[in-house]
Amino acid sequence: MIESYLLKNIGGYIDGSWCQAESDKSFAVSNPANGKKLTDVGMMGTIETERAIAAAKRANQSRRDIQTRREWLEDIANALRDEKREIGRVLCLEHGKPWQEAQGEVDYAASFFDYFAEIIDELQPDTLPGNVKGCSWTVHHRPVGVVGLITPWNFPIGMIAKKLAPALAADCPSVTKPAQETPLTMIAMFQLIHDRLDLPPGMVNLVIGEETEIGNTLTGSPDVPMLSFTGSTGVGRLLINNTKEQIKKLGLELGGNAPFIVCDDADLDAAATNLIANKFRGSGQTCVCANRIYVQDSIYDEFTEKLVAKVKAMRVGDGMDDNVDMGPLINADGFNKVKKHVADALENGATLETGKHPNELSSDRNLFYPPTVISRVTHEMLCTREETFGPLVPLIRFKSDEEAIMAGNDTEFGLAAYVFCSNSDRAHHIISRLSFGHCGLNTGTGPAAHAPFGGMKQSGIGREGGREGLLEFTEPQTVPNGG
Ligand code: NAP
Numbered sequence: 001m002i003e004s005y006l007l008k009n010i011g012g013y014i015d016g017s018w019c020q021a022e023s024d025k026s027f028a029v030s031n032p033a034n035g036k037k038l039t040d041v042g043m044m045g046t047i048e049t050e051r052a053i054a055a056a057k058r059a060n061q062s063r064r065d066i067q068t069r070r071e072w073l074e075d076i077a078n079a080l081r082d083e084k085r086e087i088g089r090v091l092c093l094e095h096g097k098p099w100q101e102a103q104g105e106v107d108y109a110a111s112f113f114d115y116f117a118e119i120i121d122e123l124q125p126d127t128l129p130g131n132v133k134g135c136s137w138t139v140h141h142r143p144v145g146v147v148g149l150i151t152p153w154n155f156p157i158g159m160i161a162k163k164l165a166p167a168l169a170a171d172c173p174s175v176t177k178p179a180q181e182t183p184l185t186m187i188a189m190f191q192l193i194h195d196r197l198d199l200p201p202g203m204v205n206l207v208i209g210e211e212t213e214i215g216n217t218l219t220g221s222p223d224v225p226m227l228s229f230t231g232s233t234g235v236g237r238l239l240i241n242n243t244k245e246q247i248k249k250l251g252l253e254l255g256g257n258a259p260f261i262v263c264d265d266a267d268l269d270a271a272a273t274n275l276i277a278n279k280f281r282g283s284g285q286t287c288v289c290a291n292r293i294y295v296q297d298s299i300y301d302e303f304t305e306k307l308v309a310k311v312k313a314m315r316v317g318d319g320m321d322d323n324v325d326m327g328p329l330i331n332a333d334g335f336n337k338v339k340k341h342v343a344d345a346l347e348n349g350a351t352l353e354t355g356k357h358p359n360e361l362s363s364d365r366n367l368f369y370p371p372t373v374i375s376r377v378t379h380e381m382l383c384t385r386e387e388t389f390g391p392l393v394p395l396i397r398f399k400s401d402e403e404a405i406m407a408g409n410d411t412e413f414g415l416a417a418y419v420f421c422s423n424s425d426r427a428h429h430i431i432s433r434l435s436f437g438h439c440g441l442n443t444g445t446g447p448a449a450h451a452p453f454g455g456m457k458q459s460g461i462g463r464e465g466g467r468e469g470l471l472e473f474t475e476p477q478t479v480p481n482g483g
Helices: 046-059 066-082 084-095 099-118 158-169 183-196 211-220 233-243 268-284 297-312 332-347 401-409 424-433 466-471
Strands: 012-014 017-019 026-030 037-042 136-143 147-150 174-177 204-206 226-230 249-253 258-262 290-296 351-354 372-375 392-398 416-420 438-441 474-481
Touching (some): 037 183, 066 099, 066 158, 084 183, 099 158, 147 158, 147 211, 158 174, 258 268, 268 290, 268 297, 268 416, 290 297, 332 372, 401 424
Parallel strands (some): 174 204, 258 290, 372 392
Antiparallel strands (some): 026 037, 136 474, 351 372
16 A cells, blocks of 8 residues: 555545545556556545536635735745655656656656746736727636646646646636546646645645546536547547537547658668657557658668667566666456557567567566567557557658658647657758647657647647747737727
8 A cells, every 4th residue: 555645645635635535446546567556545536626617616616816826836846846756656656757856757748837927927918019990909817717637647746736736826726536547646746735724715626536427517517618539539529529519628638649750861770769768658558659650761670770779678567676777567358459450460470579479468467568669660559649658669661751740640640759860951841741739859758837738630739838828828818998
């Protein structure tokens, strides 16, 4: 069982107090590195969500000034940094990613609170230039109101920071629902907020449990005008359907299928190093990780050789051990999806460059999937059509830039893409034709707090981070002032 001074209350947080589930149902949270149970968590549902919404609605009846909200954000950022080792440990134990990487995620989360504290004055009213129709015009950035925040397991603290920081900056009370695989990091963060800040009761609420009951209560409530969701495109589509009657504001950060294009003039060592950092972070379970690697014909063999050598050197193991590059997958479903993609590719003519044959692997024994590279991959294979969400690198050959652009865009997703190319005009031409919200040029880096990030096509609606990510939690109210 997990022991942590940040987990003295394992439960929900409603109206400024810790609370337990009304029902006697619970679910287990386990360490994916060894299958051992970390703790049981009470299963909350409709009743607790309704209570949380009512508390948030009460908090929404008064307003806080910008300076107060700036201090909240700064205090949370500082608290996260102070406790990053312990939060990182909890995160590593329930998610599996290496402890060092988990601490990096805590820093990443803190950077969103820092950033929104820095730019909160963007929410001061804007007076538009000139006098039109005999009036001076002012635009006020009003808080949307109570917001529902639903997050996935792959970044247990990173994803909530992108939502909670701008919600607090905009003065929106919130009801948060974390994923059932990783609720403990969220509880630890709420414990810090409870201990270190003096927020009005109901300003932040945490409800953990049954996804359909919590989701339907949030989508069905007229008191929740906005939902911000990060997760799969399937659940995002469900939320669109469930909110269409009430026409709620939606922020949706959904699935990806990122192309990673390596041109013949690229620095191949840099491309391989960046690909590894991008692809194997979180064991390949990130929305922005490269899913399809397009390598130009004339450098395909050389790039494959460099990449395979680096992948073979990777160390896989329990994230709490020293010198581990990659931990386990989150659960057996995730493991079996990677296995299915590799098996499908090999059956259809791909070559296993490194990794194990799927017949040698079973999720019954462990969730550590070996870092795998396959070559001779074609566009018909499952691993290029679907988001693998695991440590698989499929290498696809291309001849012309036009072919890479067409193949890269041949997906319903539009989240992240990467281009490695030393000719800047050529690179910018390729990027300008790619329909992805985030396009790395000679880097595999993912999003950062100061830049708007989000998906085109079925990868989502709206942006997180940047000024855009702050304004998502506001409604502009225009006041023509007749004097
Ligand atoms: P998921 O199954 O969609 O779950 C995400 C969250 O939604 C979890 O909290 C889940 O709760 C909840 N949920 C499930 N069904 C629901 C319902 N009917 N109503 C309301 N909430 C519901 O996604 P996941 O497997 O956790 O995450 C992986 C996906 O997220 C990938 O596709 C990845 O690309 C995407 N992702 C996107 C971004 C981005 O920024 N675009 C970032 C990270 C991840 P339970 O855990 O209780 O089921």
